[in-house]
Amino acid sequence: MYRQSLPSTQASIESAGTWARGIAQAELPGLATVADEVARGLLSAALRRTPLGEQIHVQIDITGEGLHIEVRDPGLPDPTGGFETAELSSVTSSFGASCGPEGHRTWVLLRKQRMAS
Secondary structure, three states, rough: OOOEEEEOEEEEEEHHHHHHHHHHHOOOOHHHHHHHHHHHHHHHHHHHHHHOOEEEEEEEEEEOOEEEEEEEEEEEOOOOOOEEEEEEEEOOEEEEEEEEOOOOEOOOOOOOOOOOO
């Protein structure tokens, strides 16, 4: 399990993407590019919801199925959907979001690429 907390600044978008790409490159190299793209998109959406001075929390887990990326922020869901609804379905195998008293949580699962036989 990999975790980091990032400030609510634009620089965190690139930081999260680079971080996710590095983890994927080490653990599941075939997912490195999409991990970067997804992490950047999730951070961008979280940044729109997160007040300046608050933290955005990112967790990456390597599972038997692939790479699980989760982003938590203290905000409410973006009613326009943005990246979460428009892009996630085209680059991930599954995704979800929830909102509770502790804030907003979005997760994606990037499935391992199967070897051709």
